[in-house]
Amino acid sequence: MGYYMRYITEATQPMSVGELGKALKNAAGPLSLAFDDADDTAADLAFGSDVIGAIEINRSGDGLFEEEIEELLEFLDDVDDPDRARVERLLKQATAIYAVRVLFGERDTEETLERLDAVWDVLFSKMPGLLQADGEGYYDQAGQVLEVK
Numbered sequence: 001m002g003y004y005m006r007y008i009t010e011a012t013q014p015m016s017v018g019e020l021g022k023a024l025k026n027a028a029g030p031l032s033l034a035f036d037d038a039d040d041t042a043a044d045l046a047f048g049s050d051v052i053g054a055i056e057i058n059r060s061g062d063g064l065f066e067e068e069i070e071e072l073l074e075f076l077d078d079v080d081d082p083d084r085a086r087v088e089r090l091l092k093q094a095t096a097i098y099a100v101r102v103l104f105g106e107r108d109t110e111e112t113l114e115r116l117d118a119v120w121d122v123l124f125s126k127m128p129g130l131l132q133a134d135g136e137g138y139y140d141q142a143g144q145v146l147e148v149k
Contacts, residue, residue: 002101002102003101003134004100005102005116006068006098006132007119007120007129008090008091008098009094009098009123009127009128010094010095010128010129011095014057014059014095014127015127017040017057020055021035023126031047031115032046033046041057042055042056042057043055047115052102052105052107053100053101054100054101054103055099056099057097058096059096060095060096065096068097068099072091076088076091081147083146084146086146087130087146087148098119100116102116135149
């Protein structure tokens with residue numbers, strides 16, 4: 001199964017994996033993407049030589065995207081919070097999901113999640129959206145927007 005984090009955007013021109021890789025390289029940090037040029041929708045995330053995750057971009061119309069959106073909307077059914085409307089609106093208008101399967105390995109959980117921060121920083125700076133973390137909820141750049149267990 002694994003632990004997933006997803007950046008959900010409503011951008012009219014979502015970034016490709018290649019564009020994300022270039023933006024991470026420009027951020028001058030140790031985080032990089034390793035991907036097959038033939039598939040610009042998936043890549044491994046590496047911190048130096050250590051693989052810490054796998055990213056896949058799902059776009060509206062590809063089938064998996066619609067399944068994920070439907071599932072995320074179902075998780076909101078039992079949430080009674082004014083910020084639910086913000087999250088629900090985004091999910092209904094979303095154009096892409098950047099799903100990251102986090103690979104913790106022998107590392108501390110917090111250390112691994114901190115290493116992924118550059119991905120979220122780039123996505124927040126380039127496209128409107130929210131970050132969803134399994135078992136936690138939704139975040140914007142300022143912090144948690146909505147708790148969803």
